[in-house]
Amino acid sequence: MKNHEIAKILEEVAIYLEMEDEIVFKVRAYENAAVSLASLAEDVEEVYKKGGIGALQEIPGIGKGLAEKIEEYLKTGKIQFYEDLKKKVPVDVSSLKRIESLGPKKIKVLYKKLKIKNVEDLEKAAKAGKIRVLEGFGKKTEQNILKGIEFMKKSRGRFTIFEVESVVREIERQLKPVKGIEKLIVAGSYRRRKETIGDIDILVVSKNPGIVMDAFTSMKNVAAVYGKGNTKSTVRLKEGIDADLRVVPATSFGAALNYFTGSKDHNIALRKIALENGLKLNEYGLFHGTKQIAGATEEDVYRALGLHYIEPELRENTGEIEAGGKTRLPKLIGYSDLKGDLQLQTNWTDGSHSIEAMALAAKKAGLEYILITDHTKSLAMTGGLDEKKLKKQGEEIGKINRKLDGITVLKGAEVNIMKDGSLDIDDRALKELDIVGASIHSNFNMPRADITKRTLAAMENPNVDILFHPTGRILNKRKPFDIDIEQIINVAKSTGTVLEINSLQRLDLKDEHIRMAIKAGVKLCIDSDAHTPSHFSALQVGIAQARRGWAEKKDIINAWPLEKMKKMLK
Ligand code: DGT
Ligand code: CA
Numbered sequence: 001m002k003n004h005e006i007a008k009i010l011e012e013v014a015i016y017l018e019m020e021d022e023i024v025f026k027v028r029a030y031e032n033a034a035v036s037l038a039s040l041a042e043d044v045e046e047v048y049k050k051g052g053i054g055a056l057q058e059i060p061g062i063g064k065g066l067a068e069k070i071e072e073y074l075k076t077g078k079i080q081f082y083e084d085l086k087k088k089v090p091v092d093v094s095s096l097k098r099i100e101s102l103g104p105k106k107i108k109v110l111y112k113k114l115k116i117k118n119v120e121d122l123e124k125a126a127k128a129g130k131i132r133v134l135e136g137f138g139k140k141t142e143q144n145i146l147k148g149i150e151f152m153k154k155s156r157g158r159f160t161i162f163e164v165e166s167v168v169r170e171i172e173r174q175l176k177p178v179k180g181i182e183k184l185i186v187a188g189s190y191r192r193r194k195e196t197i198g199d200i201d202i203l204v205v206s207k208n209p210g211i212v213m214d215a216f217t218s219m220k221n222v223a224a225v226y227g228k229g230n231t232k233s234t235v236r237l238k239e240g241i242d243a244d245l246r247v248v249p250a251t252s253f254g255a256a257l258n259y260f261t262g263s264k265d266h267n268i269a270l271r272k273i274a275l276e277n278g279l280k281l282n283e284y285g286l287f288h289g290t291k292q293i294a295g296a297t298e299e300d301v302y303r304a305l306g307l308h309y310i311e312p313e314l315r316e317n318t319g320e321i322e323a324g325g326k327t328r329l330p331k332l333i334g335y336s337d338l339k340g341d342l343q344l345q346t347n348w349t350d351g352s353h354s355i356e357a358m359a360l361a362a363k364k365a366g367l368e369y370i371l372i373t374d375h376t377k378s379l380a381m382t383g384g385l386d387e388k389k390l391k392k393q394g395e396e397i398g399k400i401n402r403k404l405d406g407i408t409v410l411k412g413a414e415v416n417i418m419k420d421g422s423l424d425i426d427d428r429a430l431k432e433l434d435i436v437g438a439s440i441h442s443n444f445n446m447p448r449a450d451i452t453k454r455t456l457a458a459m460e461n462p463n464v465d466i467l468f469h470p471t472g473r474i475l476n477k478r479k480p481f482d483i484d485i486e487q488i489i490n491v492a493k494s495t496g497t498v499l500e501i502n503s504l505q506r507l508d509l510k511d512e513h514i515r516m517a518i519k520a521g522v523k524l525c526i527d528s529d530a531h532t533p534s535h536f537s538a539l540q541v542g543i544a545q546a547r548r549g550w551a552e553k554k555d556i557i558n559a560w561p562l563e564k565m566k567k568m569l570k
């Protein structure tokens with residue numbers, strides 16, 4: 001789809017025109033056209049193919065002049081007017097403009113005086129104190145520019161679902177009390193519980209869109225308003241992520257929710273089924289001719305298509321539609337199904353709280369058992385435990401169990417797997433523990449064959465019940481090890497080793513890994529890896545990941561009662 005490419009060019013033209021002191025009306029015309037194209041549901045190329053330049057002019061905000069420019073782009077791949085402007089001031093205007101305190105006029109001065117073309121140049125000049133001496137800038141502006149650059153770096157790219165969760169709460173807190181909002185739900189990748197989120201898509205049912213849009217665009221965490229209309233508005237939030245809000249009528253709510261939840265591939269597959277049945281599906285409903293036959297709820301839409309309801313976490317067009325139509329969908333593990341947590345650290349090593357405090361917090365979070373898994377001695381920087389300290393910790397856990405009701409504390413460890421695949425705690429000490437997890441904490445960059453062999457060696461140890469951190473990745477921070485997951489899964493099966501999904505920012509296993517493991521009959525666990533009591537909430541993210549991997553309760557051992565869980569371990 002070329003909608004976004006063209007929208008971006010029109011946005012830049014608006015910046016250039018402002019730079020050239022063009023009349024405000026003309027600048028706004030380009031800005032509005034850009035927003036309109038970016039939010040257009042249809043493919044602009046299709047619109048043009050079907051109806052020519054006339055159809056382009058039907059798009060809100062596109063007049064004759066703009067329609068001609070769009071046509072030029074579709075035909076030649078460029079817009080000469082834009083190319084000429086760009087030649088005069090060849091800078092990355094859209095990135096520079098995103099920095100707070102930099103407008104088109106200032107961008108022009110920076111280029112003319114200091115040859116600043118992009119954010120990198122800008123940062124260098126600001127750090128060298130070259131900007132404060134320019135007329136109209138000053139020391140304060142220079143500092144603001146540096147702050148703006150920091151913010152922009154933070155906001156580039158995607159956000160982890162854990163980060164976005166709090167932003168969504170903040171939005172809900174501000175909008176839920178607004179009078180006239182009948183329903184508010186966040187759709188998009190957030191509702192599908194993807195690992196990372198590009199932008200937040202909010203759907204609202206209301207008879208008074210004006211009030212809703214006013215409230216949305218004036219939320220206290222709005223950094224910029226990109227567009228404000230009666231059906232759709234888009235803002236950049238101070239947290240660095242964008243959010244769209246759409247107001248839809250109650251009669252279309254289910255269809256709109258379905259459409260904007262996506263994924264795009266899932267939508268396309270659903271639309272195909274509709275067409276095969278002589279129907280039409282879009283964000284307004286499922287139609288037979290012009291008659292809407294479903295649309296108020298998602299359930300209605302799926303039913304009318306002859307499908308079972310498909311949970312949002314499964315909507316990636318990776319077999320869920322076939323399963324929903326013919327065979328069966330998994331009965332996914334629920335968000336309150338976990339009974340225990342099998343990885344957490346305490347102040348015996350790098351956690352912040354005592355065993356007892358963590359146990360009480362776990363109980364409060366609704367858990368029945370926890371496994372204490374402090375680090376072991378070769379992780380010196382965490383104050384890792386040796387055999388003697390593990391024994392002492394075991395005694396302490398015994399005392400706590402006698403003292404506390406409603407929560408069972410189990411003895412464990414997160415044993416470090418050394419470079420050669422051996423463990424840093426001797427087997428005699430491991431045998432004394434209730435459950436042993438092992439993981440890699442160093443030498444991440446070994447070649448595939450070596451790091452796989454190293455991991456397999458630990459899994460072969462009859463004392464190792466769980467492989468913690470099977471891939472070692474940290475979302476947006478650290479790549480996974482180059483490890484042969486298929487082989488890990490095979491050996492997990494043959495040795496009866498449980499594989500950990502983890503949670504928070506780690507989510508070691510991807511959805512497809514989880515599906516592969518389940519198919520092979522391997523059991524999994526979802527752990528918070530808590531280092532402080534508030535981390536127990538991260539279990540929700542791990543559950544979401546398990547659901548995205550089609551996991552049922554039977555696949556996740558810490559969704560089982562304690563006795564049953566203990567029996568399945570080595
Ligand atoms: P994100 O924001 O990158 O994490 O991913 P999504 O899935 O939230 O994608 P987004 O925000 O671009 O669009 C929200 C939903 O709107 C998407 O999941 C499906 C629907 N959608 C967007 N573009 C298209 C399209 O071209 N065709 C169809 N059928 N659906 C689309
Ligand atoms: Ca989105």
Ligand code: CA
Pocket residue numbers: 188199200201244
């Ligand atoms: Ca979006």
Ligand code: ZN
Pocket residue numbers: 345350351375382531
């Ligand atoms: Zn730790």
